[in-house]
Amino acid sequence: MNTLTTTNFNFPNQKNVYRGKVREVYNINDELLVMIATDRLSAFDVVMPKGIPYKGQILNQIATKFMELTQDIVPNWLLATPDPNVAIGYLCEPFKVEMVIRGYLSGHAAREYSLGKRIICGVVMQEGLKENDKFEMPIITPTTKADNGSHDEDISREAILENRIVSEEDYLVLEKYTRDLYQRGTEIAASRGLILVDTKYEFGKTKEGKIVLIDEIHTPDSSRYFYADGYQERQDNNEEQKQLSKEFVRRWLIENGFQGKDGQQIPDMSVDYIESVSERYVELYENILGEKFVKADIDSINERIENNVLNYLANS
16 A cells, blocks of 8 residues: 655745654745654654555644644644645744653553652652552653654653753743643543543744644554543453553564664564554544544555645645
8 A cells, every 4th residue: 555654845935854753844934834744653763664554644634633622722833734644834943842741650651660660750650550550640751852763861840941951931831731731632532432641742932932832732643542441440450451552563563572772673564464553543543533534545645745735835
């Protein structure tokens, strides 16, 4: 199946292109950003060799939908979505931290906890928890925003302020927006029979100095979801949670000897496995948004995207 793994466009007034792990961002005249969600798959900060059909469309449409559902509480960068894989918005200066918020002891936090650590990013985790238990209160565990190919690193609020990565005035806004977004996301997830376990947000500043939400929000790549039905029963029985997130890819990689560490080889992903990952992403979309996923025409993805973006730019 056709997948979008790279783009090489030259739009009118294009200044430069930033190629992230899974997105490619075109700067238009230092005014707009054209963000293209590719079908690349990243895990443990490593891009896998093969793309996942429809993944970019799924992530872009989930993210833009949640931008719409949260714009009343947190302003965002988004202007338009002229193509299923494309979001266009204001150029912003990104903050050099990602705001991670966790309502449950899962993923990276659980792995740290299992090693006996009780402090993560300067935040104390209570004793007596087991994996996937709910925290008394959601905790914010920021990471540095790594360059492409590097690993994000845990960092504390205190270190962010001491090193002047973010001013205290701005950081207070980031914390408030993070908690507000997580609360809204939790409510929306609950209405779909899901639990928003943890997620991350990225913010930037517009030219006018306004702090806005940028990049993706509440997607299965940036968030972890559990099915609410049976959650407590599974916890009581020490069973794995049924979840909707990219964690299933991470688990498969770990089982096949890969965690992104030096010297490790990425396991081969068969056609059947890639199709199964694509089907899981469709399942994620339909459960998270509560609506049927409509597959875009992928016969000529690059041509479709180029035409749609050029049409938007010519008429905006």
